[in-house]
Structure formats: structure tokens, C-alpha cells
Amino acid sequence: MPHAFAASLLFPPHARRAVRVLLLVVLPMMQLPASAAERAQPSARIVVQTDDVTRFFSVLDASGGKPSAEDLQRGYLDTGTDALRSFTDSRIGSMERLARTIQDKPALFARARTCAAALPAIRARVADALDRLGTLLPSARFPPVTVLVGRGNSGGVTTKDGVVIGLEALCNADWMQPDVGDRFVHLIAHEYVHVQQPGASVDVMQPTLLYQTLLEGGAEYVGELISGQPANAHLHRWTQGRECALERAFVQDSAGTDLSEWLYNGPGDEARRGDLGYWVGYRIARDYVSRAPDRTRAIATLLDVRPDTAASVFEASGWKPACTAVNGVEKQLP
Numbered sequence: 001m002p003h004a005f006a007a008s009l010l011f012p013p014h015a016r017r018a019v020r021v022l023l024l025v026v027l028p029m030m031q032l033p034a035s036a037a038e039r040a041q042p043s044a045r046i047v048v049q050t051d052d053v054t055r056f057f058s059v060l061d062a063s064g065g066k067p068s069a070e071d072l073q074r075g076y077l078d079t080g081t082d083a084l085r086s087f088t089d090s091r092i093g094s095m096e097r098l099a100r101t102i103q104d105k106p107a108l109f110a111r112a113r114t115c116a117a118a119l120p121a122i123r124a125r126v127a128d129a130l131d132r133l134g135t136l137l138p139s140a141r142f143p144p145v146t147v148l149v150g151r152g153n154s155g156g157v158t159t160k161d162g163v164v165i166g167l168e169a170l171c172n173a174d175w176m177q178p179d180v181g182d183r184f185v186h187l188i189a190h191e192y193v194h195v196q197q198p199g200a201s202v203d204v205m206q207p208t209l210l211y212q213t214l215l216e217g218g219a220e221y222v223g224e225l226i227s228g229q230p231a232n233a234h235l236h237r238w239t240q241g242r243e244c245a246l247e248r249a250f251v252q253d254s255a256g257t258d259l260s261e262w263l264y265n266g267p268g269d270e271a272r273r274g275d276l277g278y279w280v281g282y283r284i285a286r287d288y289v290s291r292a293p294d295r296t297r298a299i300a301t302l303l304d305v306r307p308d309t310a311a312s313v314f315e316a317s318g319w320k321p322a323c324t325a326v327n328g329v330e331k332q333l334p
Helices: 049-060 070-078 082-092 095-104 106-136 167-171 180-195 209-227 233-238 244-254 277-293 296-305 310-317
Strands: 146-148 158-159 161-167 321-327 331-332
Touching: 049 070, 049 146, 049 321, 070 082, 070 095, 070 244, 082 095, 082 146, 082 158, 082 161, 095 106, 106 167, 106 209, 158 180, 161 167, 161 180, 167 180, 180 209, 209 277, 209 296, 209 310, 233 277, 244 277, 244 321, 277 296, 277 310
Parallel strands: 146 161
Antiparallel strands: 158 161, 321 331
């Protein structure tokens, strides 16, 4: 999500008090074009910072599980990373809001500690995924990853400081992937693809649904190529048998700027899942790359989609709804 959720190079987060102040996850990177410090080079290493997690749980425990806003400000935010300060502005809101969430939802933060146990296996899987990203996209950048604790409203975002993971939110997002390791790996892959998308770092006033869907769909598709599944694999299961109506509705809405039925609208329920634009975008992205004569160039073009190129990328994909209406009756296409 440019984002929003759906993660870090590594992972996970860990949130136990026992977690060291800084967890350095060493990931050999593919040789990429030199220039910026964050571009991976043969000897480069990725750093996953978890000291914000350690600080958070230290404050939580020192206060008996009921920290005040002042406690959090002094012990968590003021001494935190730049990524935490940015995340506070964009997602947490304030230490007052975080303190209220801790009081209202103690189980959210208690469960967050358990994700540390999945870290070793996740580490190896993400290393493999990022190697594959470097192969698919030679110009890929690998900025740092920061794992921190928010107030349950964002599992993963990309910022100027790199990829940021909200431990407590992702740890509790069973609806995305039942297995915590899968959940972290696939979301991290998704968010790292967003790092490669110029459009993901630019705020567009009233983007069309088509453009925003292509951004998310590109991250879903390439995320699957490098990690084995898209971050929102649950949507692929839920949409089975519903493709016709959903895709026709998307086409009707695609030129508009109302994203509320398709993107960033939460998990939804069995009647209608949220974030269905991720699923549609994945299908468009998949068709776009599969039709292209040069796969590497197609992936690069897909990830470089802009508001003024969205329509041409969509047209080149050849994608169309899985059914057509004949005399008012929907007919599934073969």
C-alpha cells in the first residue's frame, strides 16, 4: 500500500522486552547500480531497526501496562527513530491517542510480543525474496526497515525513511494470512515493491481509482513473484465465483476518484471484503506483464506507472472483466 499495510525487510518485529535494542538483519543484496547509499551493492547489508519496539515495551512494563501520554512521549517518541516520528505524524497521531489505545485494547499489545518467535524463519524467507527482487528489477533500492509499535491502524507503510512496519497491527491481522510468518513475509515484499514505485512516494490530488489500483496491483503482483504470494491472498479466495460482478463494477468506477469501495477501506466482512482494488489491480498487472514481449521491461514500466500513463498501461494489459452482459444477462467468459 503506498502506503499502508499490508511490511519490512524483515520482519518482524519483535516485540519482546528481551529483544535487543537494535536487531541487525544481514541480508546479502544483489549487485545493483551504485549511487545512492540505499542502493544495494555487493557488500551492502540491510538494517532492520527494532529499537523502537524495545523502547515501547520498556515504557509499557515500567508503567504497569498503563503508560501516560507523557511516559510515551519521554520514553518512546523523544528517543525514537526518525521513522517513528514520521509514523506518529501520519498514523499514530499523538502519544495521547496511543495511550488511549493501550488502555482500551491491552490484548492488542499483549499479542504483539508473540510475533518475535517467528523472526528466524521469516528472516531467511525475506532474504530470498529480496534477492529475487534484485534479479527482477536491477535498479531496485533497498532502504532500511523500521519495526515499531503503533496504535493498531497500520501494518506497513513506505516513507522517506524506508519501510515501516506496525508490529501490533500486522501481528493481529489474521484475516490477511493465518500464518504469522506468511503474513510478515508477503506484506514486507509488497511494501518493498512500493519503494520501487515513484508514484507511491508522491501525493496525487484525487487520483483515479484506475491509477491507484495499478499502484497497488503492481505491488501485489511483483510481491507474489518474489515471495510466493500476494500480500492479500485472502482476496483471491473470497472472490472465487464473484469475479463477474466485481470486475464489471470496477470498470464502471475506474475513471472516478472515489476509492472508498475498493481501496483502504479495512478488512470488510464475508458480505464484501475490503481492499478489493488490490485483487483487481493484481489481475491487471499480471495480464500486462504476460502480454509483454520483454518481461523485465514490462515490470519496470508497470512499477513506473503515473497518473498520465495509467490508461495506456491498462489498455496494453488487454484486461477485461471475466464476463460480459448479453441481453441483460451476465455471461462468464472462458
